[in-house]
Amino acid sequence: LVGFFVxxxxLRTDTGGDPSFRELLRRAQKTDLAAWAHQDMPFDRLVEVLNPERSASRHPLFQVMLTVGQSLGxxxxxxxxxxTSLVIPELRIAKFDLTFGFQERSSGDGDPAGFDIVAEYATDLYDARTVRAVLDRLTRLLTxxxxxxxxxxxELDVLAADERRQLDTWAGPRTRAPQLSLDQLFSGKAAATPDAVALVHEEQRITYAELDIWSNRLARHLTARGVTPGSLVAIHLERSPLLIASLLAVLKAGAGYTLLDP
Structure with a gap:
């Protein structure tokens, strides 16, 4: 046969127990060697046997590829x-969501001289600025x-000092957590300022009173249908004021919610 066979x-690495990086390497080594023992298993056959849930938006088994190559000089x-000269062809298509290629670099006398890292990414998911930030954090972590x-x-921090300051700015000053739940906080706000605008969606302006009435009605309906504290309610709605009312209604019924993608 003639072809390019890869x-x-x-691979899955267990990070439970907050291990040191040295211990994490041991775990990764154990996982990798176990996988290499079955390296002749065709990947297509693996997918066929596992038969994972398919999605058009992602690869069924992994989304990030890692390749490591030895120095070719x-x-x-x-x-x-x-x-003659060496030319690296420019790729216009990303095979996976995100690929990190590590290429070993050698000095003039053949001694190891570090790695070059190349990132390949799907442009419908990432832009160049985001991937550059990811590479900077990866380099920071490896260092x-x-x-x-x-x-x-x-305990390893992957953020730069300016990124950490930005997070602190977004978070704002720390305050004591309220004793009330989210739906109770909303009901209190609705009682205090019923005519204030709570939600703006396109041309719609919904007041706290309106949103409170909608969510109360739906909460009573959910309770009548058997939803109790501790239940899990699936919500299947496009983004709209009714979506927010539904979230509040589930919370008022004492349940939790999970959003389904329409």
Missing amino acids: NTLV AAAPELDSLE AVAETPDTPIG
Whole structure:
């Protein structure tokens, strides 16, 4: 047979217990070696046997690809009567949502000299600025674990100082958490300012009183249909004021909700 044969290994790494990076490497090594023992299993056959739930929006088994390549040398081949140079072709299509390619780099005498990292990404999911930020955080993480490999991974910070300041700005000053639930806070606000605008959707302006009435009616309906505290209610609605009223109604009935994508 003639062709380009690459078999994909689907890997899962257990991060439970907040291990150190050194311990995480041991776990990853164990998982990888176990997977390599079955590397001749065709990936298509694996998908056929597992038969995962299919979705047009994502790969069924993994969304991030990692490749590691050894250094092939930086010198172009020498051919009689020809001038040669190395050229990396530019790809216009991303095979997966996100791919990280690690290429080992060697010094002139052949000693290891680090890695080059290339990211390939689907442009309908990411833009260049986002992927650059991800690469910066990955580099920051790798630098940290190389310096302190025994630090628990939960204590490793991937954010730059300006990103951390931005998060603090978005979060605002810390305050004591309210004792009331979300639906109780809303009901209190509706009682205090019933005519104030609670929701704006396109040309609609919904007051707190209107939203409170809608959600109360639906909450009573849910309760009559058997929804009790601890129940889980599926909500299947497009984005609209009725969606917000439904969320509040479920909470007022004492239940939890899960949103279904229309």
